[in-house]
Amino acid sequence: MNLIAATQKPIITDSHCFHCGELNQANSIIYQKHSFCCSGCQQVYQLLSDHSLEDYYACDVVPGRSPHEQRFGFLDHLIFREKLITFSKGGISKVTFNLPGIHCRSCLYLLENLHKLNAAILKTNLNFTKKELSVWFEESEISLGELANFLASLGYEPFIDSEESKTSRHQNLKEENALFMKLGIAGFCAGNAMLFSFPEYLGIEDGELKHLFGYLNLFLGTIAVFYAGSDYFKNVWSHLKLKKITIELPILLGILVGYSRSVYEILTHTGAGYIDSVSGLLFFLLIGKWFQQKSFDFLSFERKYTSYFPLTITKIVQGLEVLAPLQEIAVGDHLVIRNQEIIPADAILYRGQSHIDYSFVTGESEKIKIQVGDSIYAGGKHTGEIVEIVIIKELKQSYLTQLWEEQVFKDPLHKTENWENFANKVGIYFTFGLMSLALVVGIYWLINDPNKWQNSVVSILVIACPCALAISYPFTLGHGMRWLAKFNFFIKDTQSLERLAQIDTIVFDKTGTLTLSNNEGAKEHFIRPLTHDEWSNLYSLVQQSTHPIARQTKKWIQNIGFAQMTKAEMFSEISGKGLEAYFNGIQYRVGSAPFTGHSSKTKNMYQISESQLYLQMNHEPLGYIEFPWENRPGVEWMLRQLQSNYNVYLLSGDKKEHATHLLDWFPALESCRFECSPMDKMNFIKSLQGQGKKVAMIGDGLNDAGAIKQAHIGIAVSDDHMHFTPASDAILQGSSLANLPKFLYFAQDGLKLIKLSFIISLIYNAIGLSFAIQGNLSPLIAAILMPLNSISMLLIANAGMNYHGKSLKRQYKSYN
Amino acid sequence: MIGLSLSMSIGFVIAFIWSIKTGQQEDLTTPAMRILMDEKKTKNRNL
Numbered sequence: 033m034n035l036i037a038a039t040q041k042p043i044i045t046d047s048h049c050f051h052c053g054e055l056n057q058a059n060s061i062i063y064q065k066h067s068f069c070c071s072g073c074q075q076v077y078q079l080l081s082d083h084s085l086e087d088y089y090a091c092d093v094v095p096g097r098s099p100h101e102q103r104f105g106f107l108d109h110l111i112f113r114e115k116l117i118t119f120s121k122g123g124i125s126k127v128t129f130n131l132p133g134i135h136c137r138s139c140l141y142l143l144e145n146l147h148k149l150n151a152a153i154l155k156t157n158l159n160f161t162k163k164e165l166s167v168w169f170e171e172s173e174i175s176l177g178e179l180a181n182f183l184a185s186l187g188y189e190p191f192i193d194s195e196e197s198k199t200s201r202h203q204n205l206k207e208e209n210a211l212f213m214k215l216g217i218a219g220f221c222a223g224n225a226m227l228f229s230f231p232e233y234l235g236i237e238d239g240e241l242k243h244l245f246g247y248l249n250l251f252l253g254t255i256a257v258f259y260a261g262s263d264y265f266k267n268v269w270s271h272l273k274l275k276k277i278t279i280e281l282p283i284l285l286g287i288l289v290g291y292s293r294s295v296y297e298i299l300t301h302t303g304a305g306y307i308d309s310v311s312g313l314l315f316f317l318l319i320g321k322w323f324q325q326k327s328f329d330f331l332s333f334e335r336k337y338t339s340y341f342p343l344t345i346t347k348i349v350q351g352l353e354v355l356a357p358l359q360e361i362a363v364g365d366h367l368v369i370r371n372q373e374i375i376p377a378d379a380i381l382y383r384g385q386s387h388i389d390y391s392f393v394t395g396e397s398e399k400i401k402i403q404v405g406d407s408i409y410a411g412g413k414h415t416g417e418i419v420e421i422v423i424i425k426e427l428k429q430s431y432l433t434q435l436w437e438e439q440v441f442k443d444p445l446h447k448t449e450n451w452e453n454f455a456n457k458v459g460i461y462f463t464f465g466l467m468s469l470a471l472v473v474g475i476y477w478l479i480n481d482p483n484k485w486q487n488s489v490v491s492i493l494v495i496a497c498p499c500a501l502a503i504s505y506p507f508t509l510g511h512g513m514r515w516l517a518k519f520n521f522f523i524k525d526t527q528s529l530e531r532l533a534q535i536d537t538i539v540f541d542k543t544g545t546l547t548l549s550n551n552e553g554a555k556e557h558f559i560r561p562l563t564h565d566e567w568s569n570l571y572s573l574v575q576q577s578t579h580p581i582a583r584q585t586k587k588w589i590q591n592i593g594f595a596q597m598t599k600a601e602m603f604s605e606i607s608g609k610g611l612e613a614y615f616n617g618i619q620y621r622v623g624s625a626p627f628t629g630h631s632s633k634t635k636n637m638y639q640i641s642e643s644q645l646y647l648q649m650n651h652e653p654l655g656y657i658e659f660p661w662e663n664r665p666g667v668e669w670m671l672r673q674l675q676s677n678y679n680v681y682l683l684s685g686d687k688k689e690h691a692t693h694l695l696d697w698f699p700a701l702e703s704c705r706f707e708c709s710p711m712d713k714m715n716f717i718k719s720l721q722g723q724g725k726k727v728a729m730i731g732d733g734l735n736d737a738g739a740i741k742q743a744h745i746g747i748a749v750s751d752d753h754m755h756f757t758p759a760s761d762a763i764l765q766g767s768s769l770a771n772l773p774k775f776l777y778f779a780q781d782g783l784k785l786i787k788l789s790f791i792i793s794l795i796y797n798a799i800g801l802s803f804a805i806q807g808n809l810s811p812l813i814a815a816i817l818m819p820l821n822s823i824s825m826l827l828i829a830n831a832g833m834n835y836h837g838k839s840l841k842r843q844y845k846s847y848n
Numbered sequence: 849m850i851g852l853s854l855s856m857s858i859g860f861v862i863a864f865i866w867s868i869k870t871g872q873q874e875d876l877t878t879p880a881m882r883i884l885m886d887e888k889k890t891k892n893r894n895l
C-alpha cells in the first residue's frame with residue numbers, strides 16, 4: 033500500500049475520506065466541510081488543524097492513515113524500556129521507533145513537528161529510507177507506552193520487534209560505515225599512488241624525487257593493502273581453515289605478491305613496483321563490494337513468528353493480572369486475552385467466547401467461533417470480549433511454532449553451504465590453473481635463464497587477477513537487485529539473486545498467493561438496480577452462511593456501504609444450493625443458477641459456480657453478482673509461461689473443492705497437493721530437493737514459512753504491508769506476481785552477462801600473461817591493463833544490466 | 849608543490865573520515881526532503 037501510494041494519486045471527491053483517502057461509508061462524518069470515514073480520522077484532522085499543521089494535507093497524495101487502536105501500554109514494562117531506549121540522561125530519553133506507515137513527505141512534516149502537538153516531546157528526527165523516527169522526550173511527562181499510543185493515534189503505529197535488538201542494528205551500521213571508510217581510503221591511496229607513479233611512466237629521470245615518490249608510494253600501498261584490504265585477509269583465512277578455496281584467494285595472492293615485489297624493488301632502488309596497480313585494483317574491488325551491499329532498510333527478511341506475536345502476556349497469578357514477557361509462558365498458565373490480541377501458544381478457552389481469525393497462519397480470513405473448552409491454536413487472533421485461556425503446550429511446541437524448531441531454522445547457512453556459486457566454482461579452477469602456469473613458467477626460466485624466473489612468476493600472479501568475477505559479479509547482480517526493486521521485487525542479497533536464476537522448479541502456495549479474496553472487481557448483473565433496503569436484506573441473508581461466495585458477497589456489500597442488519601424470517605440453508613429467507617414477507621433466495629430459477633449458461637471453466645451468486649426475489653429471478661477473478665489477475669498467463677520452462681507445483685492448505693478455478697492450470701494431478709499442514713509443505717519441498725531439483729517456493733502466510741525457508745529461494749508475496757512477511761530471500765508485491773517469468777529471465781540474463789564478462793576478462797588476462805610469461809611485464813603495462821580490465825568489467829555490467837532492465841521495464845505490467 | 853598536494857589530499861581524507869564519524873552518510877534522503885518543507889504559513893502574513 034505504502035509503495036503504491038507514493039506513485040499514484042487517487043481522485044479525491046467527497047466520497048473519499050479527507051484524511052486517509054478511503055472510500056467513505058454511508059455514515060461518514062462531516063467536519064469543517066471535509067468528510068471523514070471514521071471518527072479517528074476526523075480527530076487526527078482536528079488535532080492537526082488546532083495546532084495549525086494543516087500543511088500536512090498539502091502533499092500530492094492523501095497523506096493520512098487511519099489511526100489504529102491504542103494498545104502499547106505494555107511498553108511501560110521495564111523489559112522494553114531497557115530494550116528500546118537508547119539514551120537517557122537528566123530526565124530526557126531517546127527512543128527510536130520503526131513506523132511502517134511512513135510513506136510521503138507529509139509524514140515527514142507531521143512527524144518532525146510532533147513537539148508542537150505534545151509538550152513532552154522535545155525533538156524528533158525522521159530517517160525516511162529506514163522509516164525510523166527518533167524521539168527525544170521527557171519520561172516524567174509521557175511514558176514509553178503513552179508515546180507509542182500517541183503515534184498510533186496519529187495513524188503511525190510503531191512496529192516493535194522483540195528479536196531485533198538495538199545492538200544488531202548498531203552492528204550493521206558499523207559494518208556499513210567501516211566498508212565505506214575503507215573504500216574512501218583505498219580511493220585516496222590509489223589516486224595518489226597513480227600520481228606518484230606518473231614520472232616513472234613518462235621516463236622522467238630524477239634520482240632524488242624518484243626515491244621520495246617510491247617511499248610515498250610504499251606508504252600509501254601499505255595502508256591500501258593492510259587497512260582497505262583487511263577483509264580479504266580475514267575471509268581467505270577463515271575459508272582456508274574450512275579447507276575451502278574461494279575467488280578471494282587468487283585475488284589476495286595477486287595483491288600480496290605484487291605488494292611484496294614492490295616493497296623489494298622500492299627499498300633496493302631497482303624499480304617502481306606495482307603499488308598503483310595493486311591499490312587501484314583494491315579500490316575497484318571495494319566499489320564492487322559496496323555496490324553489492326544494497327540493502328532495503330525498510331524491509332526485513334528475517335522475521336520469526338515472534339515478530340507477529342505479542343511481546344508481553346497477561347498472566348493470572350493468584351487471582352491477580354501480572355504482565356510477563358512472552359518467553360515465560362508455561363503449560364497450565366491462565367492468560368487474559370483482549371480483543372485483537374494474538375494467541376501465543378496452543379490453548380483451551382477457559383472463560384468467555386471468542387471468534388478466532390487464523391488468517392495469520394493460513395492466509396484464509398475466516399473467523400471461527402470458539403466455545404469454552406474448545407482448543408485454540410497459536411497464531412490465531414482473538415476478536416470479542418476479554419477471554420481467559422489455559423495454555424496446553426509450550427510456546428515452542430505449538431502447532432505453528434514447532435516449525436521453527438526444525439533444523440532449517442537453526443542453521444543460517446543451509447541455503448548457501450551446498451550451493452556452488454559460479455564465482456567460487458570457477459575460482460577453484462582459476463586458482464589451480466594459475467598456480468600450475470606459474471610453476472611451469474618458473475621451472476622453464478630456471479633452466480633456460482635463471483635471471484628471469486622470479487620476474488615472470490611475480491608478473492603472472494599479479495596480472496592474472498580474476499577481476500571479472502570479483503568486479504563483474506557484484507556489479508551485475510547489484511544492478512539486478514536495484515532493477516527488480518523498481519518493480520516491487522525485493523531481493524535479500526546478490527547470492528539470492530544468483531540462486532533465483534538457477535532454479536528449475538517452482539512451488540506456489542494457493543491462498544493469498546495465487547488467489548485473492550479481493551472483491552473490488554465484483555460486477556452486478558441485475559435486471560434492475562437494487563434498493564438500499566434490498567441490499568441490506570441481501571446482506572443479512574448472506575451473513576448467515578460461511579460459504580466462500582457468501583462471504584465475498586458480504587464483503588462487497590460492506591464495500592458499497594449498505595451493510596445493515598435487517599430481520600430475517602424462516603431462514604433455511606439448502607446445502608450445496610443456496611439460502612432462503614423472508615424479509616417483511618418477501619421471499620429472498622440466493623445461490624446457484626438453477627436454485628434461483630435462472631437458466632444456467634456455460635462459461636469458461638474456471639469461472640463457474642463458485643464465483644457467481646444468483647438472486648431470486650419474490651420467486652422472480654433477478655440476476656447475479658459476479659466475482660470474475662478469484663485468481664490474482666494475470667496468474668493464468670503466468671502459469672502458462674512458467675510451465676513451459678519449469679516444473680510447477682501447487683500447495684494448498686485448503687480442500688480440493690476450493691481450487692477448482694485453478695485446477696485447469698495444473699493439468700497433472702500429481703503437481704497439486706491439498707490440505708497441507710505447514711510441516712507438509714516444508715517436507716514436500718525437501719522431497720523435491722531430494723530429487724536434485726532446485727526449488728523456489730512462493731508463498732505468503734506464516735504457514736508457508738517452513739517451505740520458504742527450506743527452498744533454495746523462498747519468495748514471500750505481500751499485498752499491503754511490506755512488513756508482514758515471513759523470513760524469506762525475497763519479497764514480492766502481489767501486484768507484480770504475474771511478472772515472475774520476466775523476473776526469472778532477467779535474473780538469468782544477468783548470469784549470462786557475468787559469463788560473457790568472464791570471457792572478456794580472460795582475453796585481457798591472456799594479453800597480460802603473454803608479457804608475463806616472457807618475464808618482461810613492465811609496471812607500465814600492468815598499470816594500463818589492470819585498471820582497463822576492471823573498468824571494462826564495470827562498464828559491461830552497467831550497460832548490460834541497464835539494457836536488460838529497460839527491456840524488462842517495457843514488458844512489465846502491474847496488476848492492481 | 850608535492851607537500852602542498854599531499855597536504856590537500858590528506859585534508860580531503862580527514863574531511864571524509866569526519867563525515868562518516870558524524871553520521872552524515874547514514875541518511876541521504878530525508879534531509880533532501882526536509883529542505884522542501886515550508887515553514888509555517890502564518891509567518892508569511894507578517895511580511
